[in-house]
Amino acid sequence: MRGGLTLDEVVARAVSGQSDRAVRVVVGGAVTGVGVSLSAIMTARILNGFSSSLGLLFGGVFPLALAVVVAVAGLLIWRCRLTAEQSGHVGFWWAVGTVVATATGFALVLFEASSSVEAIYSTVIVAGNGASGGLGGLIVGWYDARRLRVATGRERERQRLADEREKLALVNRIVRHDIGNDLQIIAGAADVLERHVDPDGEDALERLQRTASEAIDLTERLRTFVTALEDEADLRPVAVQQIVRTQVDNLRERYPGATVSLEQPVPDAAVQADELLATVLHNLLSNAVTHNDSDDPHVIVTVEAGAETVGIRVEDDGPGIPEAERETLFERGELGPGSDGSGIGLYIVDMLVDRYGGSITVADSDAGGAAFEVELLRVESTARTAAASAQKEIADPPT
Missing domain, CATH: 3.30.565.10 (Histidine kinase-like ATPase, C-terminal domain)
Incomplete structure (x- = not known):
């Protein structure tokens, strides 16, 4: 949306000022709490019994397994070294998946009730949808957190390179403008002295001229090096x-x-x-x-x-x-x-x-x-x- 905030910006604002550990505890605690609650609901439903083995498998055991996985995933969030923003992304997608899937389950139960169909598996439908939706949201959130981590790493590297280039450009200016100008003066003075030096000093003057020329050439190489990096x-x-x-x-x-x-x-x-x-x-x-x-x-x-x-x-x-x-x-x-x-x-x-x-x-x-x-x-x-x-x-x- 034009002028709107991106998901990254929304999450960044939501966790602003919070420590990484605090956000992990909140998100992990919420995920684990919901997972344990759904596990308890499904366990109670299993204890009430099912009319068939297939009903027990797909209406009890399978949803219970999903709920347990969600609860364990919440514990893993506590232990993972996620940043506050990464944990926020995981929590966001988990919440979206859970709410959407649970709402879909409720809608299905209400539809069955309005159609005079006996909703004998209403608990299974709602709880199972909530567990599967939450698990799907966690998977999406985990990959989104990885995407954010890669993007953050690239941005830090880009900033580091920008800082290094700025420092290098500063050194280049100092060498070329300050040291380079002084070297040009030395080289010019040495050329003037060439007409006034006696034979005993010719070797020393030649070394001076050669050294000044090499130093000037080095400053030009530095300019080329910095130009190639900057541009x-x-x-x-x-x-x-x-x-x-x-x-x-x-x-x-x-x-x-x-x-x-x-x-x-x-x-x-x-x-x-x-x-x-x-x-x-x-x-x-x-x-x-x-x-x-x-x-x-x-x-x-x-x-x-x-x-x-x-x-x-x-x-x-x-x-x-x-x-x-x-x-x-x-x-x-x-x-x-x-x-x-x-x-x-x-x-x-x-x-x-x-x-x-x-x-x-x-x-x-x-x-x-x-x-x-x-x-x-x-x-x-x-x-x-x-x-x-x-x-x-x-x-x-x-x-």
């Missing part, structure tokens, strides 16, 4: 060719001593991703150089487009990655061989690739090092789709 995936067609070429050019500028080869031609294909795809390539390309112990690191980038997927392969001639370390390589905080980084670079890569519905694996490179293979879902680019639609309309204009 819902807004995937769209992303052109692989442009991103790969840009990241390869950037790597050549950052590491002029490295040899970076981009296998041609690079397919003009689009994949399902977002703007953070560049971060995936940035991390893989940077790792291929920084974890390479060669004086002249070689990096080979290959892009292959299939009918449904696009594969990006980044391989190097470094020390490679042992087979035993590959299974845990993409876990958070896991450092690669010889790495002195933060251990979140490959974790972010794996998280983003999974966000795109793709996969990433590591294998041995033909060049002797490691080869990271990223496979992403291929989609039609927005421009290509629009052009195809326009061409179709020209060829087959609407009537």
Whole structure:
């Protein structure tokens, strides 16, 4: 009903301020009390006797068994670790089942009386209906309580994740705005000092510049990590060719001593991703150089487009990655061989690739090092789709 309260809200208000145990005692006591009363009624009816064995079985023993089960269920409610709201739901459905079934029994007895039919089993009908209806209500209530428990658990988990994201966002703001700004000032000052430092201080200045650059890069990784956690995936067609070429050019500028080869031609294909795809390539390309112990690191980038997927392969001639370390390589905080980084670079890569519905694996490179293979879902680019639609309309204009 529009503007009305849901059952969950009604029950929550009814048990508001009550302890879990108090509500369990009330509900369990009511169920047990009614079950015992119905058992006593049916026992008395059995002692009065039945005209046949079938009458005794279905009119006495069976309803009595139902009443006993209801009484025992009430005792179990006392002992179960139900919350106040869960107990309230069980009690509500039990009451509904009992009242409806008992009312139906009374209606049937009154109908028989008005029809001049001798209601010899009126007690059996009313009490039996009450027991069966109550038991049915308990079953419904139990499943409803389980549903409420699952929903409550999900809501608590959602709230916990929201709190964690809020804390992470706060840390991100502090690191990027406060620490990040200070690092930019340090890096800028170090660049200015480069023209005024004598040869004896060049090594120290180079270490300062490298450390500042790595720290700035770490703050950017944190931004990417938080963005991936906070934002819902807004995937769209992303052109692989442009991103790969840009990241390869950037790597050549950052590491002029490295040899970076981009296998041609690079397919003009689009994949399902977002703007953070560049971060995936940035991390893989940077790792291929920084974890390479060669004086002249070689990096080979290959892009292959299939009918449904696009594969990006980044391989190097470094020390490679042992087979035993590959299974845990993409876990958070896991450092690669010889790495002195933060251990979140490959974790972010794996998280983003999974966000795109793709996969990433590591294998041995033909060049002797490691080869990271990223496979992403291929989609039609927005421009290509629009052009195809326009061409179709020209060829087959609407009537």
